[in-house]
Amino acid sequence: MIETKTNEWSYRLCIPTATGNISYLGLKYVKEIKNYYKRLIEIAIEEGDKVKKAIGYAKFGAACSNIGDFRKAIIYYNISLKIFKKIGDKPNESMCYTNIGVAYYYLGDFKKAIEYHKNSLKIKKEIGDKAGESKCYTNLGVAYDDLGDFKKAIVFLENSLKIAKEIGDKAGESNCYENLGIIYNKLNEGLYEKLFNQSIKL
Template identity: 30%
Template sequence: MNKIVLTVFSFLWIVILTNNTAAQNDEMRDSLDKLLASEIHDTVRIIALLDYGDLYEFSDPDKAKSYYQKAYHVSINLMHNSDKDSYLHKRAKHLKGSCLRYFGYLNSAAGEYSRAIKYFDTALQIYKEIEYIPLQADCYINQGNAYYGLGDYPECVVAYQQALKCSEKEADTVKITRCINNLGVISIYMGNYNEAIRYLGKTIELSWYLNDSVGVGYALNNLSSIYLKTKQYDSAKVYINEALKMNRMTGDYEGLARNLVNLGIVEKNLGNYRKAAKA
């Protein structure tokens, strides 16, 4: 966000999103309690412990960590007690990688970005060993988000480009869109506006394909910010008006307010003072 003259929507997609209500959490907690109290395979136990930790990821990170640690120890024991060439060993290693990723999420949320990057990288090496490309992409995306938190934009670009390669191998359009969007946002921060325009244009195209109106709106917002920064006010106005349509369509009232502010800035710079006042 430019603190002086305009509002920029710098939207980075992350891999894990949660949206559970308190009632849903209580129901899940009861189900997990029953599951963990029963005779279950260790692989199921690991997943249940990770799910239990998720319930506390934001409300009580320390408690979440304790469940993730329990899951991690079960995965280590399972690896040690299984034949290295067996499917079970590979599955245990996969779940160990999941535990490490979850440690990474907790550290990212706490602002411990360097530590988070190490966890994501350790998990990444595991997914490379077992040749599981989808979660390699997730690790790269989350490393990129952590580098963003550190303000290390060149490393962001490297991470997102690697994630993009993995996602293209899997033909995963959702992740491809996330990576391209994030590359566009980072390009804005680095002042590479032509590159940002290219990435964000592709984001809009893919978001329409995915019927993701919110994603279209964010990309339009970011495109308009480029033209505002470069004082191309006529182009900025076009994209702001398109973004406003998407804000109204999706009920994004916060985005609507921000874009109206930016529209006022554009009208003022174009000499349309009455329109600026109305905006």
């Protein structure tokens, strides 16, 4: 799981990708990388390797996402998702749901983002991935925050915080405090400074 810097708010999200953050390489090199992924997909199709094919589409989607082409990213993530669902690969199915949710988030479609993050969360719970579950709660909290539903945002972020503490995820814990601080600052409830200070300590 990684956190990328697609825009000034992206540090708030928890984003798993098949490639990592490649945006710093620049547009020219990302286009080059996309060509390699296209070839990877072609080879996978020739070999009849469904797993490699799904990974190729997921990587291509991630490359599109990293240069801000979120609509195209969604297309390729959905192709990957369909394959992973068909072969019963639950962890990667969840990854695709999260990546699609993140793409919709950056497109400003927070309701769609929530729909996909909930699908990812359901799988994380089924397979017992506590770290992934915590990150899904964070993504849901951030999306509800941007929808203006602060009560739901707080509930999801507190769920994420609880798990982060249980599993010793200091980075996740810090991220939760920071996100909660942002919300309480909007609500003017005086908890912003306390939560911000807790975030700094971690």
